[in-house]
Amino acid sequence: xxxxxxxxxxxxxxxxxxxxxxxxxxxxxxxxxxxxxxxxxxxxxxxxxxxxxxxxxxxxxxxxxxxx
Numbered sequence: 593x594x595x596x597x598x599x600x601x602x603x604x605x606x607x608x609x610x611x612x613x614x615x616x617x618x619x620x621x622x623x624x625x626x627x628x629x630x631x632x633x634x635x636x637x638x639x640x641x642x643x644x645x646x647x648x649x650x651x652x653x654x655x656x657x658x659x660x
Contacts, residue, residue: 638644 636646
């Protein structure tokens, strides 16, 4: 009787080698499209008398999630 262990090991090693080669290729090859540069938005001026709370879209979305 023949054991299937050697072929299973061989298959595993081939799979591991293929996965390593694919990961290396993805890391090394340049991307297809260059990333668009994100415009830099200047932060709003700091408040003169302290504070700094702003009702931004992010804060409004949070308040919507807390409604019961």
